[in-house]
Amino acid sequence: MKRDVTLVVLAAGIGKRFRPFTKDKNLFPFLGSPLIDFVLPKSLPPEVIHCVVVANGTNKEALERIRFPVPHTVVVQEEATGMAGAILAAKPHIAGKSILIVIADDVADPALMEMVMKAVRPDVFGVLTTWKPQQYFPGGYVVFRDNRPVGIKEKPGAGNTPGEYVYFGGQYIAHADRLIEAIQNGKKSGDDIYEAALTKLMSDERFTAVIYDGGFVSLKYPWHVLDMTTYLLHHRLKPGKGKNVDIRNNVSLEGVVYLGNNVKIFENTKIVGPVYVGDNTIIGNNNIIRESILGEGCVTGFNTDITRSYIGDNCWFHSNYIGDSVLEENVSMGSGSVLANLRLDEGEITSVIAEEKVGTGKTKLGAMIGEGVRIGVNVSVMPGVKIGAQSMIGAGIILDRDIPEGSYCVSKSVIDIKRNKANIASGNREHYKTKI
């Protein structure tokens, strides 16, 4: 007989490394749905009959409104103490239960939860989901003995790993009380409170590991929105066409394309899927849109190129190049402005997060732009630059640094004005016309 299981969804992360984006990571909209919808598949394993969502102070109400596949209760984690604190916050709802823990911004194959539940046997106390990164990954490496997981070493450092596998969201624990106890009696500070508790449990009880070799993406840094966009476009997008879609002459659509209600696409435009276009968005003449998500109510204007990017709702463009970039909602760009996505030396693009330079692992990365930003004409935004919400970037600026929220930037260029001595008659150019 199957045991009933409570799903614990950890959604309390406040995303301070996710700036300039101000939306809750778990609710960040992709393909017309909040991210959490992709974490919770429509058909959960049958054992899961209830769900506890651990929220933070600001996303609680939104999470209560989300439609879950099973009844759900939202609890608030008061302190930002990571997963350990999240489990403690869920305590009143999981005491005495078996639990399956998932992280709300970790998107993987929807069959993963089934895989975990299938690994549950009478003699198994816990199941870990593990994954083998291609290079060193700053996560929790699993220590195996006799093919069984017996502990976790959090961020051991490259060359110092106890094995090849890291664990991630998707843990089954037969008795939540034991986990709570291990946390309460364990370490009080450090990066690895949760992992220490789990290791204690693993030394006392029998765990098994599920090896997951599909893709998974989580939202930690702002450029991860691009990884998520790529993952969801390739794995979750279904082709479709809403009501009242208006496609003009000589538009070409290739690959998997979803067009929402009332979408218009004007002449001589090419859409190269996978591409998702939200309701009421207008794609102008002579555009190219490739491998991107466009939100609702956008207007791309004339002659815009959007490639491998994420565009929020109500963004406006006009003759822009947006490559490998993320724009939250209500961003607009003036004609001729470009989000550069490749360094001149074609090297890795870095970004400053919490005053520290972080490698992004990408050689193609454009800008990350918060909501409500206005960009003037002929602006050049350098690769990897982040622009805080509600900022304005004046015409012609070469933006080579991050801009804090609510800034107003103008270029202090100097114009030298003299008397003009030349005077060109229009007739001078007549001979050029013969060459047209």
Added chain:
Amino acid sequence: MKRDVTLVVLAAGIGKRFRPFTKDKNLFPFLGSPLIDFVLPKSLPPEVIHCVVVANGTNKEALERIRFPVPHTVVVQEEATGMAGAILAAKPHIAGKSILIVIADDVADPALMEMVMKAVRPDVFGVLTTWKPQQYFPGGYVVFRDNRPVGIKEKPGAGNTPGEYVYFGGQYIAHADRLIEAIQNGKKSGDDIYEAALTKLMSDERFTAVIYDGGFVSLKYPWHVLDMTTYLLHHRLKPGKGKNVDIRNNVSLEGVVYLGNNVKIFENTKIVGPVYVGDNTIIGNNNIIRESILGEGCVTGFNTDITRSYIGDNCWFHSNYIGDSVLEENVSMGSGSVLANLRLDEGEITSVIAEEKVGTGKTKLGAMIGEGVRIGVNVSVMPGVKIGAQSMIGAGIILDRDIPEGSYCVSKSVIDIKRNKANIASGNREHYKTKI
């Protein structure tokens, strides 16, 4: 029996607030004709048998050459003393006559003169044309008593208006001598010499008012060329196609479009009417032209967007965005230059006229550019900027101010030159090709 009437056309304004445009306002070309042609309809009321045109020192000869619907005499107003001075200048030709006064740059419904003449009755000494602005308008407000106009208050100020109607061009006076007398015996200075004389006459004689509720546009400030363009495109443009028009593959024409002789339109271009294109103009590949007037002999080049704009003769473009802008003849713009038409804060665009900041009433307004101006590549011209005739604007300038006639402007940008340490083999990029 109908009385014969002399039409008095006031065309002596010198347009000092109309800079950077140097053409006479009354003769400013629209849809291939001087503006005055739209003021004087082809069929005048039958009572009108002669016309006196009051010119200034510079437009006299051109006005003599214009073909009028009735015989016309041109007189010169020596002093810039407004309408009162204009009537006095016309005195030798109107003494003893009934007159109908129109202003040469006030364009309204061509049926308006008929309306005025139909209001003439044996007991009526004068007829005023009146119009109800939607908000305060700096003109002459009509004072009514017992439904009859009895006076005019010039520019009373918002909240201080004696009624809802302002008068404008289109006044009938049964005896010109009385108007002349009232002017000669009235005020000698101020903004309202003419209105004071008219008020005196209205207190002595019976006037009636025609209420006009159609559109009307006049050219006072340079951006009024846009209002005139919109008005004439929507009210006076007839579709048509000249001789030897060459339209290539995949060009789309929507709405009312007039193409002059020898016009060429290259591939993948869209014209969204109402649009007027003058003779010998070449519209390049992949353009979009919307709701605009293009003069003769222009070349739009590759990939240009001209929207809600007025383009004079012999202008050259190449990959430009020209929105809500006015360019006099023989202007050229280098590739990538943009006339921005929207402030970052989307507020009203102001302009400096005679050293005073003036609200334009527009939130979308581009540049106003005098004849013979040359603009380099990748220039950004800010909304509402005016560039004086025969000026040159160097590459890459962010032009945030008005430029006087005959200026030569270059950007004083500084380039920092070091040794380059990177060296990129072409092979590095091969993997990008697989993504194309």
Added chain:
Amino acid sequence: MKRDVTLVVLAAGIGKRFRPFTKDKNLFPFLGSPLIDFVLPKSLPPEVIHCVVVANGTNKEALERIRFPVPHTVVVQEEATGMAGAILAAKPHIAGKSILIVIADDVADPALMEMVMKAVRPDVFGVLTTWKPQQYFPGGYVVFRDNRPVGIKEKPGAGNTPGEYVYFGGQYIAHADRLIEAIQNGKKSGDDIYEAALTKLMSDERFTAVIYDGGFVSLKYPWHVLDMTTYLLHHRLKPGKGKNVDIRNNVSLEGVVYLGNNVKIFENTKIVGPVYVGDNTIIGNNNIIRESILGEGCVTGFNTDITRSYIGDNCWFHSNYIGDSVLEENVSMGSGSVLANLRLDEGEITSVIAEEKVGTGKTKLGAMIGEGVRIGVNVSVMPGVKIGAQSMIGAGIILDRDIPEGSYCVSKSVIDIKRNKANIASGNREHYKTKI
């Protein structure tokens, strides 16, 4: 009976005025072949049975590998002493022979050698090829007496020319020994060592002149690559299409067009011949390519305009305008960058060569860019500018000067950052949509 002739190909020029291009002029690739292939026609006059190529230290091996129409020997000219030195370097191979001298970077009608050989008669010691420039040309003017050439005046200066004709490559000398002797006994220094020797020979022996009135182009200055491109495109290009060419919907091809193997051309692009496109080159959507040579392995990206230009192998573009410009291989340009090709005053474009300002004779001339150069987004390169190989030009630069090899340039623009007080709701723009 015909006499056997040794062809002497002068290919020792080191091209110091040819910078920023670093390739050997004689081997500069055009239409998929090194330039020298166009100098040496496939069918030489039958008298020519052997060839001596005079190389410099660096191009010797490459010249040995070139397939010649007759067996060839490569000799190295050790000192840069012009044509006289070249003849002396060839001495071991031409002693006792009749010779026909051609210059490896002088391209003319392929029938020219036949014309020269047809002028050979028993009583003729030498044949000069002459050509009549339209204006003063800094070359060797031929002195005629009784219709026979009797001497050469090197660069006599305008107004001081002894006749109308200049000589150029394509000289027949019946006995090379006599020419060698004249050089060895003649002037030891100056610009005209070779012409002095020739003049001596012409005073002793009977010469005849062939008058050539076809086109001819040589590569002296870097912008001559454009003249060569124009000449070869118009005179030597044959239409053709390689294997596996992929042309998408709504592409138009006009005029003579050659497309190499695996060329792809995406939607809404226009090719206006004569145009040559090398193997594996990808031409993106909404491009226009006119009268140009594109090398192998290029990617033009979206919305690029390449007009009257020479593009080397493996160049990458994206929404650029490249007019009247020369790019050596492995150059890339960021989105929105423009190579301006016309001065604001539409005057002649000058260039600095060896610290001296030189008129290019052109009013339309873009940039000349060495191999491996990387140009950022929204860069404006002024007409006539030269960029040395392996340099990087940062975003937004207005490049108004030549840049030495291996430079790294960034714009030192200043951004003024304040607090933004405005805050625009996305709803503000809804009314604009009705205008789309």
